Amino acid sequence: MTVSFNYTNALPFLKETxxxxxxxxxxxxxxRLHHKTGPGSDFLGWVDWPLHYDKSELTRIKHAAQNxxxxxxxxxxIGIGGSYxxxxxxxxxxxxxxxxxxxxxxxxxFAGQNISPTxxxxxxxxxxxxxxxxxxxxxxxxxxxxxxxxxIFRDYMxxxxxxxxxxxxxxxxxxxxxxxxxSLADQEGYETFVIPDxxxxxxxxxxAVGLLPIAxxxxxxxxxxxxxxxxxxxYNNIDLSTxxxxxxxxxxxxxxxxxxxIELLVNYEPSLHFVSEWWKQLFGxxxxxxQKGLYPxxxxxxxxLHSMGQxxxxxxxxxxxxxxxxKKPRVxxxxxxxxxxxxxLNYLAGQTMDEVNKKAxxxxxxxxxxxxxxxxxxxxxxxxxxxxxxLVYFFQKACAVSGYLxxxxxxxxxxxEEYKKNMFALLGKPGFESEISxxxxxxxR
Amino acid sequence: MTVSFNYTNALPFLKETxxxxxxxxxxxxxxRLHHKTGPGSDFLGWVDWPLHYDKSELTRIKHAAQNxxxxxxxxxxIGIGGSYxxxxxxxxxxxxxxxxxxxxxxxxxFAGQNISPTxxxxxxxxxxxxxxxxxxxxxxxxxxxxxxxxxIFRDYMxxxxxxxxxxxxxxxxxxxxxxxxxSLADQEGYETFVIPDxxxxxxxxxxAVGLLPIAxxxxxxxxxxxxxxxxxxxYNNIDLSTxxxxxxxxxxxxxxxxxxxIELLVNYEPSLHFVSEWWKQLFGxxxxxxQKGLYPxxxxxxxxLHSMGQxxxxxxxxxxxxxxxxKKPRVxxxxxxxxxxxxxLNYLAGQTMDEVNKKAxxxxxxxxxxxxxxxxxxxxxxxxxxxxxxLVYFFQKACAVSGYLxxxxxxxxxxxEEYKKNMFALLGKPGFESEISxxxxxxxR
Numbered sequence: 045m046t047v048s049f050n051y052t053n054a055l056p057f058l059k060e061t062x063x064x065x066x067x068x069x070x071x072x073x074x075x076r077l078h079h080k081t082g083p084g085s086d087f088l089g090w091v092d093w094p095l096h097y098d099k100s101e102l103t104r105i106k107h108a109a110q111n112x113x114x115x116x117x118x119x120x121x122i123g124i125g126g127s128y129x130x131x132x133x134x135x136x137x138x139x140x141x142x143x144x145x146x147x148x149x150x151x152x153x154f155a156g157q158n159i160s161p162t163x164x165x166x167x168x169x170x171x172x173x174x175x176x177x178x179x180x181x182x183x184x185x186x187x188x189x190x191x192x193x194x195x196i197f198r199d200y201m202x203x204x205x206x207x208x209x210x211x212x213x214x215x216x217x218x219x220x221x222x223x224x225x226x227s228l229a230d231q232e233g234y235e236t237f238v239i240p241d242x243x244x245x246x247x248x249x250x251x252a253v254g255l256l257p258i259a260x261x262x263x264x265x266x267x268x269x270x271x272x273x274x275x276x277x278x279y280n281n282i283d284l285s286t287x288x289x290x291x292x293x294x295x296x297x298x299x300x301x302x303x304x305x306i307e308l309l310v311n312y313e314p315s316l317h318f319v320s321e322w323w324k325q326l327f328g329x330x331x332x333x334x335q336k337g338l339y340p341x342x343x344x345x346x347x348x349l350h351s352m353g354q355x356x357x358x359x360x361x362x363x364x365x366x367x368x369x370x371k372k373p374r375v376x377x378x379x380x381x382x383x384x385x386x387x388x389l390n391y392l393a394g395q396t397m398d399e400v401n402k403k404a405x406x407x408x409x410x411x412x413x414x415x416x417x418x419x420x421x422x423x424x425x426x427x428x429x430x431x432x433x434x435l436v437y438f439f440q441k442a443c444a445v446s447g448y449l450x451x452x453x454x455x456x457x458x459x460x461e462e463y464k465k466n467m468f469a470l471l472g473k474p475g476f477e478s479e480i481s482x483x484x485x486x487x488x489r
Numbered sequence: 490m491t492v493s494f495n496y497t498n499a500l501p502f503l504k505e506t507x508x509x510x511x512x513x514x515x516x517x518x519x520x521r522l523h524h525k526t527g528p529g530s531d532f533l534g535w536v537d538w539p540l541h542y543d544k545s546e547l548t549r550i551k552h553a554a555q556n557x558x559x560x561x562x563x564x565x566x567i568g569i570g571g572s573y574x575x576x577x578x579x580x581x582x583x584x585x586x587x588x589x590x591x592x593x594x595x596x597x598x599f600a601g602q603n604i605s606p607t608x609x610x611x612x613x614x615x616x617x618x619x620x621x622x623x624x625x626x627x628x629x630x631x632x633x634x635x636x637x638x639x640x641i642f643r644d645y646m647x648x649x650x651x652x653x654x655x656x657x658x659x660x661x662x663x664x665x666x667x668x669x670x671x672s673l674a675d676q677e678g679y680e681t682f683v684i685p686d687x688x689x690x691x692x693x694x695x696x697a698v699g700l701l702p703i704a705x706x707x708x709x710x711x712x713x714x715x716x717x718x719x720x721x722x723x724y725n726n727i728d729l730s731t732x733x734x735x736x737x738x739x740x741x742x743x744x745x746x747x748x749x750x751i752e753l754l755v756n757y758e759p760s761l762h763f764v765s766e767w768w769k770q771l772f773g774x775x776x777x778x779x780q781k782g783l784y785p786x787x788x789x790x791x792x793x794l795h796s797m798g799q800x801x802x803x804x805x806x807x808x809x810x811x812x813x814x815x816k817k818p819r820v821x822x823x824x825x826x827x828x829x830x831x832x833x834l835n836y837l838a839g840q841t842m843d844e845v846n847k848k849a850x851x852x853x854x855x856x857x858x859x860x861x862x863x864x865x866x867x868x869x870x871x872x873x874x875x876x877x878x879x880l881v882y883f884f885q886k887a888c889a890v891s892g893y894l895x896x897x898x899x900x901x902x903x904x905x906e907e908y909k910k911n912m913f914a915l916l917g918k919p920g921f922e923s924e925i926s927x928x929x930x931x932x933x934r
Contacts, residue, residue, distance in 0.1 A: 125795030141611035145590055157792045159849055160758050161842035165820045166586035188849075189791060191832040192824065192842065199825065224831040246796075305805060306751065306784055313605050325796030332800025339751055339805065340797075341786050346634060347602045349908055350570030351691075351770030352785075355777025357904030360750060360784065375610045379637065380644065386669045387636040391918050397606035397637065400916060404604055404633075407911030410928060415907065459802030462860065463794055466852030471845060473836050483855060 046271070046425045047434045049288035051295045053409055053419035054364075058298055066294045066449070067284040073448035074282045074290070077441070082448055084455030089242030090440055093250060094273040094433075101237060102265070105252055108215055108235060109259035113150045116213070117174040120167075120197060121257045122156035123181035124189045125325060126245025127217075131257035133322040134249065134432055137315050138263050152261050156180075156193030164196060176201075179256050181217040183239050185225025188467070217252045244455055246326045247440055250433065264429045271433025278434075279441050289438050292366075292420065293445035299364050299418055300338050300450075308356070309342045310367040312401050313427065317344055319368065319435075326439055330447045330454040337450065338364070346404045353408075357415045365412060366420040368435075369405060370427045373398040491716070491870045492879045494733035496740045498854055498864035499809075503743055511739045511894070512729040518893035519727045519735070522886070527893055529900025534687030535885055538695060539718040539878075546682060547710065550697055553660055553680060554704035558595045561658070562619040565612075565642060566702045567601035568626035569634045570770060571690025572662075576702035578767040579694065579877055582760050583708050597706050601625075601638030609641060621646075624701055626662040628684050630670025633912070662697045689900055691771045692885055695878065709874045716878025723879075724886050734883050737811075737865065738890035744809050744863055745783050745895075753801070754787045755812040757846050758872065762789055764813065764880075771884055775892045775899040782895065783809070791849045798853075806861045813880075814850060817871040818843040 051058075076082030077091055112119055121131060135143070135152055144151040155167055178201060180194045201210035216229040217237040229236045237252030248254065250272050255265045279289035296307060307327070309320045320342035331337035343352050356363060379400070381393035392400060409419050422438070424431045447454025469479035496503075521527030522536055557564055566576060580588070580597055589596040600612055623646060625639045646655035661674040662682040674681045682697030693699065695717050700710045724734035741752060752772075754765045765787035776782035788797050801808060824845070826838035837845060854864050867883070869876045892899025914924035 124792065128792075129796060140614075141608055142615040145615060157795075158757075158759050158789070159791055159842060159846040160760075160818075161822045161846070162819045163586055163759050164842070165822065169585070170587040170590060185831065186833050188834075188845070189795075191834050192837075192845065195825065195827065195832065195834060196822070224833065228829075228831045305807075312603075314603050314608050315605075321796065328797045328800040328804070332797075332804030334803065335806055337800060337804045339784075339786070339800065339807075341784070344603070346604055347569065347573075350602075350634075350905065351574060351766065352773045352777075353908065354902045354904040355773040355782060355784065357907050358779065359773070359777030359782045361780055362750070362784075373605075374607045377606045377610065377641070380640070382640065384673075386630070386673050387640065388631050388669065388918075389633075389636050389640060392637075392916060395916070397604060397609070400633070400637065401604040401606070403915040404908070404912050407913075407915055407928075408908040410911050411907035415904070457799045459799045459860070460795065462802050462856035463798065463849070463853040466855050467849050468852075470848040470852055471837060471840070473833075483852075 046431050047275070047438055048423050049292050049421065049438070051291060051420050053413055053421065054295055054299065056413065057302075057418040058295070062298045063284060063291070063294050066298065069449055070284045070290050070294055070445060071282050073293075073445040076448055077444055078280070083453035087242055087244045087247070087455035089240050090247040090250070092276065093240075093243065094269055094276045094437065097251070097269070098238070101252060102255070102269070104235075105237060105256050105265065106259055108237075109256060112177045112215070112260050113262070115175060116150050116177040118151040118153055118171060118176045119179060119257065119260045120171075120176055121152060121154050121179050121181065122190045122193045122197065123154075123253070124157045124187060126248050127181035127190070127253055128154060128157045129318065129322040129325055130249025130254040130436075133318040134254060134258045134263065134268070135261040136318045137427060138429060138432060139261050141315060143261065149262050150260055152257055155197065156190030159189055159192065164193060168200065177213040177215065179215045179217060179260075180225065181239075181253055182225050183219050183245075184223045185218060185228065186223075188464070215256065217256060246329055249322070249436055267429035268433035271430035272437045273433075275434040275437035279438065289442045290445055292422070292438070293442040293449060295420060296338060296364060296366075297446055297449045303362055304364045304418065305338055305362050307338045307340055307364045307366060309340065310345055310365050312345050312367075312405050313370055314344055314347065315427070316368060320344075323439060326443050327446070329457050329460070330443050331450055331452060333452050333456075333459065336452070345408060346401070349404075349408060356412055356417060361416045363417045364420065365417055366422065367405065367409070368422050368424065370424050372426040373401075374427060491876050492720070492883055493868050494737050494866065494883070496736060496865050498858055498866065499740055499744065501858065502747075502863040503740070507743045508729060508736070508739050511743060514894055515729045515735050515739055515890060516727050518738075518890040521893055522889055523725070528898035532687055532689045532692070532900035534685050535692040535695070537721065538685075538688065539714055539721045539882065542696070542714070543683070546697060547700070547714070549680075550682060550701050550704055550710065554701060557622045557660075557705050558707070560620060561595050561622040563596040563598055563616060563621045564624060564702065564705045565616075565621055566597060566599050566624050566626065567635045567638045567642065568599075568698070569602045569632060571693050572626035572635070572698055573599060573602045574763065574767040574770055575694025575699040575881075578763040579699060579703045579708065579713070580706040581763045582872060583874060583877060584706055586760060588706065594707050595705055597702055600642065601635030604634055604637065609638060613645065622658040622660065624660045624662060624705075625670065626684075626698055627670050628664050628690075629668045630663060630673065631668075633909070660701065662701060691774055694767070694881055712874035713878035716875035717882045718878075719875075720879040720882035724883065734887045735890055737867070737883070738887040738894060740865060741783060741809060741811075742891055742894045748807055749809045749863065750783055750807050752783045752785055752809045752811060754785065755790055755810050757790050757812075757850050758815055759789055759792065760872070761813055765789075768884060771888050772891075774902050774905070775888050776895055776897060778897050778901075778904060781897070790853060791846070794849075794853060801857055801862060802860045808862050809865065810857060810862055811865040811867060812850065812854070813867050813869065815869045815872045818846075819872055
């Protein structure tokens with residue numbers, strides 16, 4: 045087993061029959077996913093993606109990545125939401141902690157994930173004197189944040205390299221046939237990669253959206269796809285009593301039904317921080333609708349045991365913790381004995397740092413259980429590309445099942461448009477003239 | 490006004506009398522703080538700290554910082570919780586976004602804030618060939634995470650520089666007179682700085698705990714203390730109707746009483762991310778006890794409008810948003826017109842990026858208000874040291890008042906010990922033998 049889930053430490057909060065009673069509902073959800081009969085069924089491309097993805101495009105991705113790695117000190121990935129978090133999660137989780145600072149290989153920076161002039165100015169300052177390439181990722185090409193960043197970087201590239209050379213350094217991941225970015229790419233001759241029509245942003249990390257930046261970071265995307273493929277077989281099993289992916293969905297649903305309405309994704313390796321950010325989009329955007337859904341939050345332990353630990357131990361008792369634990373550390377250190385033992389740490393001499401980290405984990409689970417916080421556990425044998433692929437698929441499928449159990453369409457995101465409508469009206473975007481008078485009334489109010 | 494608070498966009502969720510009815514309770518809290526009559530009154534040193542702090546120590550801090558900046562490529566700050574988050578929040582908020590990568594001044598890295606052998610190994614790899622200094626920050630010197638990191642770095646320094654030179658490069662911020670770190674520092678002759686007895690970790694950023702690393706990052710700590718001083722006058726006013734700091738405390742309390750139990754600290758500048766992490770410790774650790782307290786969470790907008798935005802707009806209606814808005818950006822960019830308008834952005838030409846960012850803010854507040862999320866607003870005239878000092882004091886005092894209104898001791902953290910007890914027992918620490926047999930029973934269960 046490379047990724048495994050267990051809910052032993054949630055059992056004190058569940059009656060034996062609770063999951064049993066949910067199993068037929070899980071079967072309904074399973075069938076909706078595999079027979080495309082549920083709400084949002086136009087967005088189920090991810091279910092069999094690891095089996096049916098375009099192998100020739102994967103080859104092109106690897107080729108482009110090699111090319112970028114050869115000619116660029118840095119790749120700037122321009123995207124937001126699902127076109128940002130998946131690649132960032134993989135790269136931070138699996139690369140050297142200071143990968144962008146070692147100068148040993150092509151650095152990967154992100155832009156277009158905010159509207160801060162400070163951020164983009166500072167990024168441009170950092171890039172001075174460096175050779176760069178761009179991967180702009182947008183289905184439509186008109187999403188405000190990445191579109192602004194891409195305008196800035198396109199001008200920058202054309203000034204720096206001239207129009208011809210710039211074209212070779214810009215890679216567009218976008219719709220197969222339509223949209224502003226696709227039109228521009230065709231016109232300019234950028235190499236393009238496809239965002240499939242039937243895979244939504246938050247489900248897209250294993251498409252070109254995530255894979256090109258991940259490959260540029262030097263990671264093995266073949267292994268990642270193999271892990272996802274293995275997961276797609278492993279979790280294609282209608283039986284709740286043996287499908288750990290569905291067990292995660294069912295347990296968190298059962299706990300939500302009894303008032304546990306915040307789920308904390310917990311890790312003990314700081315490099316997993318952005319896996320939690322990716323997970324927050326996946327679950328928050330899939331389930332947070334119709335005035336319901338577990339609120340997805342995250343903590344990095346043991347760091348945050350010294351900040352949020354007090355709340356988790358003794359605050360409101362509406363929390364669930366789901367721990368991602370990496371069994372085998374990437375590197376380890378043996379703790380030494382000191383002749384003087386002023387800090388009282390000599391009792392640890394001969395143990396490894398990872399052993400201490402694992403005891404912190406065990407001690408924390410027990411303390412939080414005593415405090416009334418159900419604990420779910422997702423164990424990764426080690427932190428590598430294969431297991432990352434498996435983990436992604438595990439969460440994606442669990443999220444879909446969980447959303448169906450909750451009675452929502454797990455694949456839409458109607459609420460994301462609300463702020464955009466207002467923003468467009470306030471910015472004077474053509475076509476939003478009718479909204480502005482209403483907004484002005486609201487502003488005066 | 491350099492920092493100002495308003496709750497106009499919470500008014501639709503509050504009856505006019507609600508705050509009025511709270512004002513006498515706020516007076517009680519105010520008096521507890523200023524007359525030291527409430528629970529936790531041994532930890533009120535921060536209230537008048539900006540007026541009474543040791544000026545000669547501030548001079549020593551600036552001198553040490555200058556010395557470190559002269560002789561070191563990097564400072565490693567070893568600490569966790571309150572000995573980590575405050576300095577990190579200030580440095581990330583106020584420095585260049587890529588300050589550690591520009592090579593123009595002494596970089597600041599953090600260690601001892603986790604037990605990851607990968608993190609510390611990678612940090613040591615990054616530091617190869619660089620000249621470094623250490624600032625170890627711990628009241629006792631025996632907190633596991635920083636104590637482990639300090640053992641590793643002390644050995645590293647003595648091997649690299651020899652014992653004599655290492656001593657000059659190690660700075661200890663610790664108790665004035667007792668504890669393991671103080672003893673070691675005295676014995677070895679490290680320069681030491683004081684963690685006051687009457688200021689808890691989460692309230693310590695404006696003491697040497699935060700100020701030395703902040704000064705090494707090249708920031709103006711005099712300005713920071715001046716901002717805090719101004720705030721200590723500004724918010725020393727018992728009257729709720731005019732004290733914005735108390736208004737923040739009272740409004741969030743009133744909203745909590747009606748079921749809003751998650752507060753999101755929101756920013757529109759990514760450099761404020763760690764201000765939110767610091768704030769989460771401040772409020773989570775102060776209020777999350779006795780099975781109560783608002784759960785403190787955070788989002789970075791507009792980034793997270795594309796991940797958590799759906800949940801905020803349409804998920805469970807138990808959210809409050811508190812926005813930190815920086816009025817004047819540090820730098821700005823004018824958006825250009827393009828001859829071709831494929832991405833449809835030409836309507837923005839001539840506007841600045843910050844203007845777009847502000848419209849995103851306005852559009853979002855209105856959308857979330859319509860969605861049923863009360864919005865509080867904290868405006869900073871600009872992002873600088875003075876305003877950071879004022880902001881820190883604003884939050885610290887608001888948190889204390891809010892905690893008293895909630896009926897807790899805002900200055901203790903009994904729950905933080907639970908996991909430590911278990912961990913020590915599991916690690917075989919002398920003195921925890923009795924706990925281990927109980928834990929083993931629990932593990933078998």
